[in-house]
Amino acid sequence: MKNTNQSFKICLRDRKELVELKKQLEERTRELEAKKTELNTKLKEAEEMRIATLNMMGDLDEALKELKTLDKLKAEFMNVAAHELKTPLTPMIAYIDMLITEKKGKITPRQKETLQIVFKNLERLKRLINDVLDISRLEAKAMKMAIKDVNITILLREAEEEYRPAIEKKKLKFITNIPSHLPNAKGDYGRLRQAVGNLLNNALKFTEKGTITLTVEADKDRIKVTVTDTGIGIKEKDEPKIFQKFYQAETSPERKAQGTGLGLPIVKGIIEAHKGKMFFSSKYGKGSTFGFYLPYK
Ligand SMILES: Nc1ncnc2c1ncn2[C@@H]1O[C@H](COP(=O)(O)OP(=O)(O)OP(=O)(O)O)[C@@H](O)[C@H]1O
Ligand SMILES: [Mg+2]
Structure with a gap:
């Protein structure tokens, strides 16, 4: 009799504990569910961020490509402009040189002095054109090197x-x-x-x-x-x-x-x-x- 009573008590205690345990378990499950939802939201956000980053990288890539093209276009434009500017300059320098060295006839010292100033300035202009052209080619990585x-x-x-x-x-x-x-x-x-x-x-x-x-x-x-x-x-x-x-x-x-x-x-x-x-x-x-x-x- 004593034994049965005892086992009943145990059972009762077990049951109580079980109920408590169940409650705890339900509580944990709820917490876990909440965590899962939270994680899912975070995952979704991370995925959205990944896609946004990828898009941004794509945009950046695109912009970089455009910039490179622009740099190349600038270098090409500079090439053409410099060529056009240099074309008349070359014979001008040659003619002034002929005048200075009196290949076209005698000149006075004062005329020579004036022509020398013109010559110097033309040379300076030629250097400027060449330098601007060089820097634009270097920036566009378009300078051809004969290695x-x-x-x-x-x-x-x-x-x-x-x-x-x-x-x-x-x-x-x-x-x-x-x-x-x-x-x-x-x-x-x-x-x-x-x-x-x-x-x-x-x-x-x-x-x-x-x-x-x-x-x-x-x-x-x-x-x-x-x-x-x-x-x-x-x-x-x-x-x-x-x-x-x-x-x-x-x-x-x-x-x-x-x-x-x-x-x-x-x-x-x-x-x-x-x-x-x-x-x-x-x-x-x-x-x-x-x-x-x-x-x-
Ligand atoms: N050896 C040097 N001693 C003192 N200052 C210098 C020297 N080299 C360069 N610099 C300074 O650096 C500046 C830039 O030099 P850089 O050679 O690019 O141009 P620049 O000599 O003025 O003109 P350019 O080279 O186009 O004829 C110069 O204007 C000068 O102020
Ligand atoms: Mg210099």
Whole structure:
């Protein structure tokens, strides 16, 4: 009898517990259901976001393609415009040259002086057209490079020869460190020559006294070309801007008139198109160092 009572009690307790358990279970199920709904909503939101992101990426891709096309169109337009502008310029320069060198008859010194001014300005205009064309091609990655083995010694000696007269005319010392045997670099000879020329041109233009040094060093995987000057230097505030097109730091108006502010961006573009890297350092009032690394391949 005692036993039956006990088992009844147990049963009763079990039942109560069971009911409690059931309640808890129902509660958990409800919670889980709620969580599931919440998760589903989140999943839906995530999916919507994924689709929106994909759409945005598609739009961005489209915009990028359009920009590239526009850049190419701009370069093409510049090509045509530059060609049209250069066409009359070439014979004009040739005729003025004939007049100056008296191939068309004797001229007076005053006439010669005037013609020389015209000649200089025409040359300047030609350079400007070429520079604007170059920068637009570089920006559109449309500059054609004739990649060949480049003898850096020959290239630098040629640049030295071109600039030595003007540097020495300004009573500056020109030191060159160009070993006769260097490994060949790979690149476009004319474009690399233009890059070195632009750096020497700046060194000459922005130096009034002291020395300009042109150095080349070769290590196992790259060539380093450096142009150092003891010129006016660059203010720290101007340093981040000098590679921007058309930027010229505040200097005298005459010096500003001697350029357009395209030289350095062109050098940078050419060097980067050769997978090289530019560097520079400067101390205002003391001088500057500009140069680049060029990989062998
Ligand atoms: N060696 C240097 N010493 C001092 N300042 C320099 C030197 N090289 C460049 N700069 C500064 O950077 C600016 C930009 O140089 P960049 O060669 O692009 O243009 P630019 O020489 O003025 O004109 P361009 O090269 O078109 O004839 C210069 O105007 C000058 O302020
Ligand atoms: Mg320049």
